[in-house]
Amino acid sequence: MSNSRFIPSIPAKSEDDFDVSAASKLAGYRRYYGVLKVVRRTDGRLLFPFDGAPELGPFETRIEAIAAAQVYGEQLVAGDLAHPEM
Secondary structure: OOOOOOOOOOOOOOHHHEEEEEEEEEOOOOOEEEEEEEEEOOOOEEEEOOOOOOOEEEEOOHHHHHHHHHHHHHHHHHHHHHOOOO
16 A cells, blocks of 8 residues: 555745755856756745756856756746746
8 A cells, every 4th residue: 555645735825935056067068057946835845946947057167057047947936936846
């Protein structure tokens, strides 16, 4: 028998209801990719990355890759606040 249980989706009410983590990874000479993780705290739902999620890069610097990941994370949060993905 499965040990998983149903957790109902609970929409977020503010940006504080999300955990956004932005970092970078190096994939060859001067090829940096943004690494992003976005979790809605209200129900623990992982919003990014998902199957088929786009790669964030490549960029020439680590700072550009992290900035791109942060901007994309902010866009995901704003989109989920406007239209919650249930």
